[in-house]
Amino acid sequence: MSVNGQSVPGPQEPTAATQLRKAVVVGGNRIPFARTGGAYTKSSNQDMLTAALDGLIARFGLQDERIGEVAAGAVLKHSRDFNLTREAVLGSALSAETPAYDLQQACATGLETVLGLANKIKLGQIESAIAGGVDSASDAPIAVSEGLREVLLDLNRAKTVSRKLQVLSRLRPKDLAPDAPNTGEPRTGLSMGEHQALTTAQWKITREAQDELAFNSHKNLAAAYDAGFFDDLLTPYRGLSRDSNLRADTSLEKLATLKPVFGKNLGAEATMTAGNSTPLTDGASTVLLASEEWADAHDLPKLAAVVDGEAAAVDFVHGKDGLLMAPAFAVPRLLARHNLTLEDFDFFEIHEAFAGTVLSTLAAWEDEEFGRTRLGLDGAFGSIDRSKLNVNGSSLAAGHPFAATGGRIVASLAKMLHAKGQADGRPARGLVSICAAGGQGVVAILEAL
Numbered sequence: 001m002s003v004n005g006q007s008v009p010g011p012q013e014p015t016a017a018t019q020l021r022k023a024v025v026v027g028g029n030r031i032p033f034a035r036t037g038g039a040y041t042k043s044s045n046q047d048m049l050t051a052a053l054d055g056l057i058a059r060f061g062l063q064d065e066r067i068g069e070v071a072a073g074a075v076l077k078h079s080r081d082f083n084l085t086r087e088a089v090l091g092s093a094l095s096a097e098t099p100a101y102d103l104q105q106a107c108a109t110g111l112e113t114v115l116g117l118a119n120k121i122k123l124g125q126i127e128s129a130i131a132g133g134v135d136s137a138s139d140a141p142i143a144v145s146e147g148l149r150e151v152l153l154d155l156n157r158a159k160t161v162s163r164k165l166q167v168l169s170r171l172r173p174k175d176l177a178p179d180a181p182n183t184g185e186p187r188t189g190l191s192m193g194e195h196q197a198l199t200t201a202q203w204k205i206t207r208e209a210q211d212e213l214a215f216n217s218h219k220n221l222a223a224a225y226d227a228g229f230f231d232d233l234l235t236p237y238r239g240l241s242r243d244s245n246l247r248a249d250t251s252l253e254k255l256a257t258l259k260p261v262f263g264k265n266l267g268a269e270a271t272m273t274a275g276n277s278t279p280l281t282d283g284a285s286t287v288l289l290a291s292e293e294w295a296d297a298h299d300l301p302k303l304a305a306v307v308d309g310e311a312a313a314v315d316f317v318h319g320k321d322g323l324l325m326a327p328a329f330a331v332p333r334l335l336a337r338h339n340l341t342l343e344d345f346d347f348f349e350i351h352e353a354f355a356g357t358v359l360s361t362l363a364a365w366e367d368e369e370f371g372r373t374r375l376g377l378d379g380a381f382g383s384i385d386r387s388k389l390n391v392n393g394s395s396l397a398a399g400h401p402f403a404a405t406g407g408r409i410v411a412s413l414a415k416m417l418h419a420k421g422q423a424d425g426r427p428a429r430g431l432v433s434i435c436a437a438g439g440q441g442v443v444a445i446l447e448a449l
């Protein structure tokens with residue numbers, strides 16, 4: 001059968017995944033997320049990832065343990081961090097004989113590390129793994145200009161003082177201007193927020209609907225903290241024990257007063273504000289994965305199984321689809337492979353890059369024409385029960401340290417699924433959906449154990 005242009009095995013045909021052993025989520029850990037320029041201004045990616053690893057190691061008694069593999073990544077990485085994850089492992093309490101590598105899939109990095117490592121466990125290549133991600137916009141790498149770079153390289157090669165002076169004489173004042181990273185898409189020059197403003201307008205998402213989603217994110221995250229949901233997940237770090245972006249006292253009235261920040265310059269209705277967009281954030285998260293046998297042998301919990309994942313990409317460059325709309329295509333493909341519909345899920349963890357991102361995706365799934373023309377279905381893909389969406393808060397409230405968001409979501413969802421256990425006579429089931437820069441998206445299904 002075919003779903004949005006890709007053939008997927010029919011429901012009756014067993015997929016390779018169904019014949020493999022299980023990869024289970026044992027648990028996760030993270031440091032509280034901090035708004036950029038705040039508590040972690042003096043922390044590097046390596047510091048934060050090491051702290052998130054050490055918290056996980058302490059929680060599950062993994063000191064000096066040789067783990068099968070550790071994979072993590074950062075979207076904003078200094079050139080000195082060749083293999084950031086390996087350096088973090090070497091700085092942690094794990095055995096130095098634990099192999100580790102970096103992976104980069106923009107905001108989906110954390111989820112992609114979970115899926116890749118889970119597959120290795122399913123195949124029997126490794127018994128245990130730690131997935132993760134980290135990002136710091138506070139410690140963002142600043143590159144030098146092309147002119148200064150050329151001069152510095154030539155200077156390094158120059159053997160005599162006169163040659164060095166000759167090279168230096170090429171420098172112009174403009175060469176000294178730094179080249180700072182930004183959230184712009186290289187192929188369009190538009191920021192993520194500007195891209196989303198176009199999509200938000202295309203799907204006619206109102207300011208009120210976006211503010212309501214943002215309000216619920218803060219309300220749900222605050223309630224989760226108050227209920228102790230995160231007590232086992234957070235390593236206090238640099239004086240923080242809660243995500244610093246969380247505003248338990250925000251209100252729909254306050255959100256309605258905030259000035260629109262994206263879209264005005266593009267002729268789109270400007271409905272996106274600092275309140276319904278994620279802030280730039282610093283933070284790190286880790287997730288311990290294992291085979292059932294390894295978890296049992298170490299007397300560790302098995303919260304949920306990583307069932308399967310899917311990635312999609314859209315052609316945003318030519319305006320065919322919105323930059324952050326790839327999950328709208330990946331989810332239907334993944335669900336078709338498992339003969340599932342949106343009604344078969346008990347929790348939806350849809351990353352809130354912007355409130356408009358979540359709402360545009362849901363609107364696309366509910367749209368008959370999108371279902372027919374873009375997904376190749378007979379009608380609309382479906383709608384979700386909103387009471388199952390991001391029930392313990394998501395990125396709008398917690399913040400979004402790009403590569404660390406996937407680990408936050410998987411660890412939280414695994415706990416929620418384990419607590420729920422069964423639903424309708426089957427294991428509780430959760431869907432993870434993460435949009436990423438470059439027009440990509442990664443999604444996954446987890447099931448309670």
Ligand SMILES: CC(=O)CC(=O)SCCNC(=O)CCNC(=O)[C@H](O)C(C)(C)COP(=O)(O)OP(=O)(O)OC[C@H]1O[C@@H](n2cnc3c(N)ncnc32)[C@H](O)[C@@H]1OP(=O)(O)O
Pocket residue numbers: 106107108183192193214218247250251254255258261273274275276277278279280353354400402435436437438
């Ligand atoms: C990268 C990938 O692969 C995919 C993705 O996830 S895409 C997403 C990537 N992330 C981004 O692009 C980051 C987007 N965000 C931004 O650029 C910035 O946060 C922003 C431009 C939206 C806002 O920046 P800012 O103006 O510095 O925000 P900030 O000062 O915190 O807030 C502005 C005001 O709103 C208020 N505010 C913000 N949130 C609020 C809330 N929930 N409730 C009440 N007030 C709030 C603040 O208090 C502040 O008020 P004052 O001016 O009175 O102090």
